[in-house]
Each structure stands twice: as structure tokens, then as C-alpha cells.
Amino acid sequence: MNRMADPPYMSFPLRIGDHGAVVADRRSHVRQQIEQVLFTNPNERIFRPEFGAGLKQLVFEPNASVLWEITRKRISSSLGEALRGEVDPKSLEVVVRGEGEKLLITVSYTLAAIGHGERHEFLV
Structure with missing residues (x-):
């Protein structure tokens, strides 16, 4: 892959190596x-x-479908803004559902510059 399509970024959290x-x-x-x-x-x-x-503020909220929908909208809005230019906005999809007392958040998208699809799951 060429350097223009996949440039190096500083890692988060910032770490200093050799x-x-x-x-x-x-x-x-x-x-x-x-x-x-x-x-x-x-x-x-x-x-x-x-x-x-x-998401840390949701610890004491009831884990129900109403919370899932509100959380999905909040995450979609925040990610759309934060990932502008990196991700194809039409491909950004967020799914939130309950897993017992936890929330399972699935984020799917396509990287705009290289057209590669990604999917990540976060358990909160």
C-alpha cells in the first residue's frame, strides 16, 4: 500500500518507543x-x-431498548463528526443492543481513502 493512501499516524494513547x-x-x-x-x-x-x-455515564441507566436507540443516535452523530474525511459517511453503521447488564456496540464503516470495510465491537 502506498504512503499517500495509508500515511502513518501517531498512536493513541501517545507512546514513545525506541x-x-x-x-x-x-x-x-x-x-x-x-x-x-x-x-x-x-x-x-x-x-x-x-x-x-x-458511554461511561450510562452505567446507572436501565438497560432497555429505549436506551439502546438513544445511545445509537448519540454515537452515530459523534462518530460522523469525528471521522469526517476518514470514513465514507454513507457506510457508517452503529448497532447497540443489550447483553445482560452490558451494552454491545457494533460499529461498521468503510475507509474512504482505501475502500476497506471494517467492523468493531465494544462491550460496555
Whole structure:
């Protein structure tokens, strides 16, 4: 794969290795961005108060279909903004469902620059 289609990104969280900052490829970088959005609370970032889906705040909410739909919409909106330019917006799909006392969040998308489909699951 050529360097223009898959440039190196600084890894998140930032780590320093033997040769400087540890880097990630485009696929890993997008997954790391998704994790940042899911686990950052709104208003947690000073210069981007709208950033984040705030999943940590759902710990004491009832695990029901109403919560799943609200959470899906919140995540879809936050990811659409955060992944602009990296992911084909038409391909972004978020599914939220209950797994006992936990939420299973599935995020599917296609990387815009290389046309590669990805699917990640997060258990919260």
C-alpha cells in the first residue's frame, strides 16, 4: 500500500518507543478515534466540548431498548463528526443492543481513502 493512501499516524494513547513516537496505520488510527469518541464525555475537552458520546455515564441507566436507540443516535452523530474525511459517511453503521447488564456496540464503516470495510465491537 502506498504512503499517500495509508500515511502513518501517531498512536493513541501517545507512546514513545525506541525510534520516537509510536505510529499506527490508518485502520488502527480510525479504531483509536472510535474508542476516543465512545469513552470521552461531552464537555470533557475544553476546545471541543461537543466531542464524545459519554458511554461511561450510562452505567446507572436501565438497560432497555429505549436506551439502546438513544445511545445509537448519540454515537452515530459523534462518530460522523469525528471521522469526517476518514470514513465514507454513507457506510457508517452503529448497532447497540443489550447483553445482560452490558451494552454491545457494533460499529461498521468503510475507509474512504482505501475502500476497506471494517467492523468493531465494544462491550460496555
